[in-house]
Structure formats: structure tokens, C-alpha cells
Amino acid sequence: MRTIVADAIVLRTYRYAEADRIVVFLTEHQGKKRGVAKNATKSRRRFGGALEPFTRGRVTYVEREGRELVRLDRIEPVTSPMQSSAGRVDGDAARALGYTSYFAELVDEWAPDAMANERLYRLAASVGDAMSRAGSAESLARYFEFWLLRLEGVYPALSACARCGRTLVDGAVLDPGDWQFACARCGHGALTVSRDAFGWLCRAAAETPAAITDDGASVEVMRELEVVHARLIAMHLERDVRSARVVRELRP
């Protein structure tokens, strides 16, 4: 039996027995863990709001040999998803809160159990921090999707057409045959990425989340990339992300 203290992000919780909750959380160095939070359903005294999805904090848990489930003793929150609504108008604030659940679901889907993925942790932490500053939640969501897919090695190359090797400057077509970006001459299919959207992707590859949320990208560009990213995510997960539909419903 050993006690571990680690930085972690809460991804989701669900009921376990009458009074407890199972908490799924991503640690920076030990990967994704599942822990029992004793009495967390019945009483909010010990964990308070720290079990909300996408809360980042310092967790204390106890691992026992041969047991997959750990015992979650404490979470000292550093950032809360509730902060993401601050400084935003009502509708945008609701959507920002919705996006924190969306990010949590995506990380939960992608992070393997008990296998460290420090880059994914750092992405989630930095996007969570950026969400608590007023800025475009849509841009941040596209940034998160872009980097998540990139870190997992499944985002198509932005540098050149996958067919003819020509540099992509005037936008691209995402070919559903091999899920690679091709130039307008070589590519087939309806998933086009305009010049502006392609430019945004190139900026996202080099910028921090905080910088990208303030760059004033148009709604059209964000919608274009949302469709492309949703297709890429659905292709790799082999299903649609549940929270994505809800976030779309939260739009004005």
C-alpha cells in the first residue's frame, strides 16, 4: 500500500454503491486512474466542488497492489471549471462551461489507463487555465481538438499536399480516403479547409492557448474546423463525442 500525491485533472465521476463515487482522473506522471471517493455522493464536506469535471488540483490517493481501483483521499483544487464562466456574457459562459465537459470527455477517451501521457496532461492543464480567462471559447475548443489529435499522431500533415507534395497555402481538402490534407487539384471530398482556416491551423501549431483565443478568428473559420475535427475525432474513436452535441445546442 502506498500513498501518492500528484497533480491531476478530474475527468468524470459516477456513483458507486449508495454513498461513494468513482472518480476518473488524469495524473501528470502516472496516467489515468480510477479511484473511490468515499461518501462523496452523500456528503460534499470532504471534496466540495473538487469533483467537477476538468477541475485541476493536487490529489492524494492510495494504491494497493493488485488492485486497479485506488482510494482517493483528497483533492486540493487549483483551478475549477466554474472559473470558465467568469468575465463572459450568459450564453457564452454556458457554452464555456459546456466545453470544459467536452474537453474532459475527449481526454478520458484518449488517455490510456495508468500510462503516463505528460504532453496530454499539459495540454489539458493549459487549455483549462486559458478557459478561465475571458476569450473565445470556440477558438480554444478548436485549438484543443487540433493539439489533441496532433499529440496522438493522427492530425494530417499541414506542410504539403499528401499526393503531389506541393506546399499547402491556399487551403486544403481533407480526403476521407486516407484522412490526409491534399491540395484543391489532388483532393476529393466535401471536407474543405479554406485559406483562412488553414492559416489559423498553422498559427495554432505555434501559439499558446491564451494567444490563440484572442486572435479574432471568424465564426465561419471555427465552424469549418469544427466539422473537420469532428470527422477526424469520430473516425479515430469510432463514435461521436456525446458532449459535442450538447455544446452545439448551447449556441445562440
Place this chain on the structure above:
Amino acid sequence: MAFADPLAGLVAALQRLPGIGAKSAQRLAFHLLKTPREDVDALCAAMRSVKDRVTYCSTCSNITDADPCGYCTDGSRDGRIICVVEQPENVWAVERTRGFRGRYHVLMGAIAPLQGVGPDDLKIKGLLTRVGAGSVEEIIVATNPTVEGEATALYLARLLKPLGVKVSRIAMGVPVGSDLDYTDEFTMSKAMEGRRDM
């Protein structure tokens, strides 16, 4: 030795209730076995009556045995103020204060992206219809102080404010009788945000 079939069936049925484990189910089953027949009949009748007679109010979605419910038909209540809650049991929580004399609207949930529950799955249209009828002046959003409850409250505020009603949110912060030393920083910051003049 196994229980007799009827007793085993009762234990299995009781075990499906929330909070009832195998031991508690056995204890309840043996208690019912020893209980006089008329008491067991009364219990069965009460359970059947709940299923037969309890329904949802077509105005506020609260649970009721008469439609519209008592809160919606009570003439002494102030129809200009509606308190919006997530679940029917939240109505009891507000009623216990004995300080609210307006009417209610039950959303039957909250926006929960991880469960796939969106605004279209909640009783929001009925609320907008009530506000659109014109006599409502204030909506008090009393959803839970969670991400889901807060997202629901903000979403409702966006829909309701253009209709010309005052939209308020219940205060969040330090519980009565607690100690500031034991309050986490997010609760404390909410309490500071929601401070009032004295």
C-alpha cells in the same frame, strides 16, 4: 439452505431499491413476513397508489396527484415570481424555508454534456411559454451550484432576459454554521462575489 421461493423473490426485489444491500433486504423481508397482513396490504396499496395517481403537473412539471398541481392553483401564491429548480425534490428544499411564496418550475434535470443531456431534453419550453404569457416579472434560478447547474442557469438567463423579466440566481457561498477556515477557495470567492450591502 436457500430461502423459500416467495421469500427469495421478495429479498431480490427489495435489493433493487436504492440503499438496500443483501443484508438489509433480508432483514426487511423477514420483518414483512412477521408484519400483520393488513399492514402489508396497506403498504402494497400505498405503493400501487403512487404509481397509479402521481403524475407531473402540465404547468410546472412538479410531481402531483392533481393537474395542475397545488402550487400552480394556490391563489395565495405570487404568480409573478417563478423559482426554477432541477428536480421535484428541490421544490421541497425551497418550501422548507417557508420564505418563498411564488410558484415553481421544474426542469427535470440540468444541462449535462457528459451524460448527453442538452437543453432540448429539459422542460425549458414550458417555462418560456409561462413567461411569454406576460404575468411573470421575476425568475429565480435555483439550480445546483455545480458546473451542470451553473451552465443551465446561464443558458436560461440568455433565453429569459430578452423576454423582459428579471432573472436572478440564488446566492452561493459559505454555509450557515460553518467556519471560514474550512471553506475552499472557490466557495469563498463565490461568497465574495455574491456579497451584499449592510
